[in-house]
Amino acid sequence: MEADFWHSRWQEGRIGFHQDDVNGFLQNHWATLKLPEKSTVFVPLCGKSLDMLWLASLGHRVVGVELSEIAAQQFFAEQSVQPDVVKGDRFTSYSANNVTILCGDFFDLIATDLDGVVAVFDRAALIALPKDMRKRYAEHLRQLLPSGCQLLLVAMEYDESALSGPPFNVPWAEVSTLFDHQGELSIVTEQKADARGTPCLERLYRLVYG
Incomplete structure (x- = not known):
């Protein structure tokens, strides 16, 4: 999808994809990763997700990447926090209270941007x-992360005749094709839900990169 699509959604306030609560899968299963306090965690396409606040409350350093600066500005404003803002060639970073949001294109990330990351939470x-971007996403994510890094991934499966994404239908077979060769992939749990x-x-998946 074009970046303009997401920029317009934030500009117009059409952010139905934003969750007003911390993700239940995250709260219930994060501890299974057994990460030490002060671990660095990556949240791709983070928006203004409260998941980042929750992770930071555990003592983690959180790095998110997000196209829209509006999302980053709202995230910190809603916590009544004034972030440090640094403009760079590829990203503008907003940082405060152990959360850094890199505003720019995910595909412009290089490994040093995520130096020290030991886990990833991908809900959105x-x-x-x-579909034509998901393979590229999975491959680029792998290039950014070290062996042993853990990924918790949320994906959904539904009848595509009833809905056109986003959120997109990403069934188990596709998740397996995208990630199984990258390490040890497993289904953690699943639940019935609602997509628009x-x-x-x-489903919640766990991948340990090989």
């Missing part, structure tokens, strides 16, 4: 991308 990145009024099956 993979499912926000059309359409019944869906929401």
Whole structure:
């Protein structure tokens, strides 16, 4: 999808994809990663997700990447925090209270941008991308992360005749094709859910990069 699509959604306030609560999968299963306090965690296509606040509350350093500066500005404004803002060649960074949001294109990230990252939480990145971009996303993510890094990934499965994404239908077979060769992939849990009024099956996956 074009960057303009997401910029317009934020400019117009059409952000139904934003969750007003911390993700339940994250709260219930993050501890299974057994990360030490002060670990660095990456949240791709983060928006203004409260998941980042929750992770920071555990003592982690959180790095997000997001196209829209509006999202980053709203994230910190809603916490009544004035972030440090640094403009660079590829990204403008907003940082405060152990959360840094890099505003720019995910595909412009290089490994040094994520130096020290040991875990990733993807609730809204993979499912926000059309199929022709999902393979590129998975491959680029792998290039950025070290072996042993852990990924918790949320994806959903639904009848595509009833809904056109985003969020996109990403069934188990596709998740397996995208990630299974990259390390040890497993299904953690699944639950019935709702995608813009359409019944869906929401799954949480765990990948340990090889």
